[in-house]
Amino acid sequence: MDRSWMSALRTSKEYEDGVEEFIEFTKKNAYDKSGKWIWHSERGTVPLVDEEEVVGGFNDRMHDMIHDVGLGFSTQSHINDSLQSDAEIALYPGCSTYTRLTAVLKLFNLKATNGWTDKSFTELLQLLGDMLLADNVLPNSVYEAKKILSQMGMGYEKIHVCPNDYILYKEEYADLNKCPKCRSSRYKVKKHKDSSDDGDANETTKGQPLKVLWYLPIIPRFKGLFANATEAKKMTWHVDEKISDGKYLRHPADSLQWKKIDEMYPEFGSEPRNLRLGLCTDGINPYNTHYHQLKHGRKTVYLGHRRFLDRFHPYRRLKKVFNGTPEHGLAPKPLTGEEVYRKVERIDVVFGKTKDGINVRLDLAEMGIRERLHPQLREGGKRVYLELAAHTFSKAEKTSLCRCLHNVKVPQSYSSNMKKLVLMDDLNKVIDTEKLDELEKEGYVILCQLEMYFPPAFFDIMVHLIVHLVREVRLCGPVYLIWMYPFERFMKVLKGYSKNPYRREASIVERYVAEEAIDFCKGYLSGVEAQA
Structure with missing residues (x-):
């Protein structure tokens, strides 16, 4: 089915015709015999792509992946064009097995699976580049390889923050230079001598922001979970596979709080793919205690x-x-x-x-x-x-x-x-x-x-x-699924991403987004299991 209409203007005839064609296609193909919708990467009787479609010598879903990147994660057309080019160009002249993109993805999968360091991976890329034909397009460093994959990243936003954490400089505060609560400056203040004739006057200019929040939007990441067949199956495990006998607590779905939400919002609770987020806190005492x-x-x-x-x-x-x-x-x-x-x-x-x-x-x-x-x-x-x-x-x-x-x-x-x-x-x-x-x-x-x-x-x-x-436990289910310890341990992993002591947050976010993109891409490669 042609999906180019999704990128067209919503007021155009192309978009209108595409919607009508999609509705007709849905009526004929979208549901399996049990009446279940199967086109969100859940495995069903209808294949998500033509099994005969081969990209770069693989039975891989490269076109699907690039399409999903374009819909959910990237808003810049030149990024999609670059990805499409990397997905089509042969690794070296005459190669019918690997494209530049699939080669990088396969190699990065080995790196992640075996825990190779960036240094050792760079040395491997350089060695493979020497072994291949002279006109090969294999990247020669981790940095160059990540530039290819970072185009599939789900992105982040940099939001200026009050140094005392009172406000975020966005929406009604976006144009302010001082916090309306504590009057702290938004930027580092630079003073230098004026270029006037007396040379004594000082001029104050804005420098870098004093504090920055690196925000990773959550909606594209939800889309990424459902785009991966393995993760999509996990998202509905509590409905499709969990044993419900009323005696044992196996999952938050067995808890009183989950059931209360189902009662309060029955339409929301009836859809197994709907997501419920838990608030993870530390150091707060929400109990009526004597101290x-x-x-x-x-x-x-x-x-x-x-x-x-x-x-x-x-x-x-x-x-x-x-x-x-x-x-x-x-x-x-x-x-x-x-x-x-x-x-x-x-x-x-x-x-x-x-x-x-x-x-x-x-x-x-x-x-x-x-x-x-x-x-x-x-x-x-x-x-x-x-x-x-x-x-x-x-x-x-x-x-x-x-x-x-x-x-x-x-x-x-x-x-x-x-x-x-x-x-x-x-x-x-x-x-x-x-x-x-x-x-x-x-x-x-x-x-x-x-x-x-x-x-x-x-x-x-x-x-x-x-x-x-x-x-x-009675209210929320098994404690190990809702407490803070797994997240505190993951913070150690994130701290390990920090290689630049002067830009710690930047190095952590950049590496995390790169790893996130790699993990997303692996879901579209045949013979490669996505990392859990």
Whole structure:
């Protein structure tokens, strides 16, 4: 089917005729026997391209790829023309197997699969160039190869930002030179001597922006996911393949929050290809919790976990090992989404560290608990002695703990580089909803036991989070699919892209977009699996 009409003006006859032709084509071919639409790269009974179509000696979808680049990612015609040229020009005169574009894509696939460095890949390109005929068009460096693929990139936008993060300089603020909130300048200010006769006057000119946001538009990336058959299949896994028995949580689709959205927006929920985005945050406490501000450690800590225990639990009656008093309070009522929003609408972020030192022990003395661990003056008040705590390790104990952690094995994206302590057969990503109550109570007990031995400074918001994890599972599904750790680990990958210390954000974004383009292109090559 001819698709050139898609690029025509919408008021033209060519566009009108193309729409009518497409509608007729859809009525005849768009659905399989089950009534399912199959033309968003989902695999169906109708092939997406003619199986006899061969590009550069391959049964590859080069024309489809360039068409999709033109529709979704690139708005400049010369880029499409350049891609088309690279897709048609032979790698060397007489070559019927590879074009310049397919050769670069295949080689980059090997680079990504085997983890080759840019330096080694450049050396390989230079060696292959010497081996081929003299008139070959193979790039001779990683830089030149990426220039070819970067044309398929989904792009980014550079948006100027207030140095204090009050506004983005776009829309109604696009023409301003100062932030209307804090009056900070948008640009670096350069002063130089005026060229007038006196030579004393100074002239101020605008320099580079003080702060820039590198924005990667999300819509083209969604289109890229659906353009790849493998990824498109994953996007509807929760409808097509997931087991739904009502007892186990396997996916966020089993959670209460997902089902609530389906009820609120039934038309949206009935389409399996519709996307739902989760907000990933870190360092925010959206819970109705009791906190204590440490005077010496200058930290906000969260104690009093006995409130979450059963009314007659024996820990509630203990005094000395906790704060010196029995616990009669009850767990706070969970907040609604509206109440959480009102609490976090204006947030001040405070950073700090937790260590067992003199300030931690002074906080214990200030609170009047665990007298044995209070600082003790010795040698006539010249030295301060700190009694060893239960969590203070000897060198042998530290070695034993490190050896244990080195051998831990956990689910993917749970943590970094911990192996072999837990057998894979013992791990289960499917959650039995009937065991959640028991798991929740066990978490309360563990936190109370930690309070018996660790200083208050240990109980920051991340430790207190254990109280709320089970409720989070009930509402949102398995935690490993929605928490921050996988994204924090991916930040390490992005930091590795930074090769220019003076342009860190630029080097990260440029390399990420290049890798993104490579991954997108591989979905159109036969015999090449796209990277997950």
